Structures are given as C-alpha cells and as structure tokens.
Amino acid sequence: MALNGSGVTTEQLMKIAMEMAGQTKFPADSRIHVPGKNIRKILFGIDMGVAELLVGRQLGYDCVMAHHPDPSVLTFPDVLDLHVDIAVQNGIPEKEVREVIERIKHNQRLARHSANYDHAPSFARLLNMPYLSIHNPLDEIGRKRMQDAIHAHCGPDATVDDVVAALNTIEEIRNAPTNVEIRLGKGSNKAGKTVVAHGAGTNGGAALASVYFRNGVDTVVYIHIGPAEIPKLQAEFPTGKNLVVSGHIASDLAGINPFIKRLEEMGIEVTRVSGL
Ligand SMILES: [Fe+2]
Ligand SMILES: [Fe+2]
The missing domain is CATH 3.40.1390 (Udp-n-acetylmuramoylalanyl-d-glutamate--2,6- Diaminopimelate Ligase; Chain: A, domain 1)
Incomplete structure (x- = not known):
C-alpha cells in the first residue's frame, strides 16, 4: 500500500x-x-x-x-x-x-x-x-520470527543453550536490557521438541507449559511468566523439561x-x- x-x-x-x-x-x-x-x-x-x-x-x-x-x-x-x-x-x-x-x-x-x-x-x-x-497481529509476527530463528539454528542435537543463542540472533532480543533466561531446566539439557507459545493474548502459565511437556514437547519458550508459576513447574518436572523466557518488551519489539x-x-x- x-x-x-x-x-x-x-x-x-x-x-x-x-x-x-x-x-x-x-x-x-x-x-x-x-x-x-x-x-x-x-x-x-x-x-x-x-x-x-x-x-x-x-x-x-x-x-x-x-x-x-x-x-x-x-x-x-x-x-x-x-x-x-x-x-x-x-x-x-x-x-x-x-x-x-x-x-x-x-x-x-x-x-x-x-x-x-x-x-x-x-x-x-x-x-x-x-x-x-x-x-495480537504484532505478537504473531514476533512469534513467527522467534520460531523461525529456532528452526534455523537448532538441529536435532541442539541444547537449551542453543535455543537461547537462536533467540539472541534476533537483534531486538539480543540488544535488550533484559536477557533470555532459562526458568526451568538447564542450558546443557537437550532442547528436543521446542515450541514458542506466544502470540495468543498472554502466556499460559504453568498449566499450559505442563500440557506441552506431558505431550512430547521438551522446551517451551514464553516471552514472560509470573514468578508463582515457576515452582509449580519445578515440582512437576524436576528434570528433563525446559522453559525459556525471551523477555517481554524485547519480544514485543521483535x-x-x-x-x-x-x-x-x-x-x-x-x-x-x-x-x-
Ligand atoms: Fe505483545
Ligand atoms: Fe506485551
């Protein structure tokens, strides 16, 4: 136009x-x-x-x-x-x-x-x-950029650290005052099946991440999550599953x-x- x-x-x-x-x-x-x-x-x-x-x-x-x-x-x-x-x-x-x-x-x-x-x-x-x-339309544009970056940079043997690095290839996220953080799991874990669950109003908290984890997804990416949600996930998934947060405003900007x-x-x- x-x-x-x-x-x-x-x-x-x-x-x-x-x-x-x-x-x-x-x-x-x-x-x-x-x-x-x-x-x-x-x-x-x-x-x-x-x-x-x-x-x-x-x-x-x-x-x-x-x-x-x-x-x-x-x-x-x-x-x-x-x-x-x-x-x-x-x-x-x-x-x-x-x-x-x-x-x-x-x-x-x-x-x-x-x-x-x-x-x-x-x-x-x-x-x-x-x-x-x-x-929502702007969050959907951001979700696609984030999922595409992970797809482009993370092979079958990728670790959670590789997912973090993939998200940091997006300059808005890399240059932000906030960092990409691992809120559940650890960087050396295998990332496995990784889903960016963003672009749908707000994050789905522990309950939605849990549904993903129970159905074959190993790593969930949110842009943010409330502090009360993390202990719930740690209790349900003490090992093997991963939650990465990319940063709220940085990801909105993307x-x-x-x-x-x-x-x-x-x-x-x-x-x-x-x-x-
Ligand atoms: Fe947003
Ligand atoms: Fe936002």
Whole structure:
C-alpha cells in the first residue's frame, strides 16, 4: 500500500498489521477506540493511556497507537483461543489444551468484568485524537520470527543453550536490557521438541507449559511468566523439561519493528516511545 498525499486511516493501520501477520479475522484483543484518517505522524508505544494521548496532542501527532490492549477491551479473553491453535499445530490433543485455556479465559473474564470499560478511550474521544491498539497481529509476527530463528539454528542435537543463542540472533532480543533466561531446566539439557507459545493474548502459565511437556514437547519458550508459576513447574518436572523466557518488551519489539518499518516505507512518520 503506497501512501497517498492524505495519509492512512486507523482501519488501514490495523489491516496492514493483520496482513503482515497472515490474519483475516479481526483480533479480539485489538481495538480502534477512536477512528481517524489522513494520518501521517504517529506516536507509538507499548503502553499508551490518557497521559500519552495528551502528549500526542501537545506534540502535534495525528494518532496515538498502543500495543497493549486497554482494559476496556472486554473481548480480550477470546484471543487466548489462539493458544489452542498453536498447541494443536504442535501435536497437542485439542481436548487437553482447550481445558486449560478455558480456565485461563474464565479468570481473564472475571478480571475484565471489574475493569473500567471506558477510561482512556473516553479521553481520546474528548481530545478527538485517533487512538488504537494493535496487539495480537504484532505478537504473531514476533512469534513467527522467534520460531523461525529456532528452526534455523537448532538441529536435532541442539541444547537449551542453543535455543537461547537462536533467540539472541534476533537483534531486538539480543540488544535488550533484559536477557533470555532459562526458568526451568538447564542450558546443557537437550532442547528436543521446542515450541514458542506466544502470540495468543498472554502466556499460559504453568498449566499450559505442563500440557506441552506431558505431550512430547521438551522446551517451551514464553516471552514472560509470573514468578508463582515457576515452582509449580519445578515440582512437576524436576528434570528433563525446559522453559525459556525471551523477555517481554524485547519480544514485543521483535514483532513491532517489522510493522514500523513497513509504515516508514510508506512515508508515515513514527515516533517510538514506551519500550519501542
Ligand atoms: Fe505483545
Ligand atoms: Fe506485551
């Protein structure tokens, strides 16, 4: 898509991200809160709320774009279904993964039910500032980059250290202030079957990793995991299985950068803030 003199619309921004991710279904965790057109200058960050909308206005931007979804996105839990797709593609029985994901979705629904469903978007409307968040398509771009890097660099005898090295071939991850960490298992372990379980809303915690481990996957890669989840995995899998975390913001950036590059090639000015 070439940029004509009048810039892009918020709908086109979403569509470009979906096309790059190979998606046709509008992502349940993404939202155009305030539509806009003639957009040529975007303030883009991972977390963008009321303060950032005001910064965008003060500094003369046409649009404020976030990666993380606003709490008002009540359909967010539905994006977790993508974990089922990723697991099934990796040979996990659908019934087993579905059960775990339904539980996580239920908890997410409870959390969303109590959230303020119209905070930042109400200010964006008041400011008349085009405002959107693009979450899953960009995470899917990142997931593919990470899985491809592992595929390209890890043969059948690869160790977990080799998986870490493969992830570090992605410059966003290598250059980040965070490191790729092994949260379960050890570097000298054989990596075996390795799955990047990312790009489905949020990580699946110990419960999802456990489903993978019980079904022939030896190494799971998440971008992050809560501290309470690690002892559960250590208790269930004291040896042989591995969990690698690539770093939250660094891995988000790995999916976001190709999108920013595309926008810049179209002549759109993108200012990076909040982790970009
Ligand atoms: Fe993300
Ligand atoms: Fe994120």
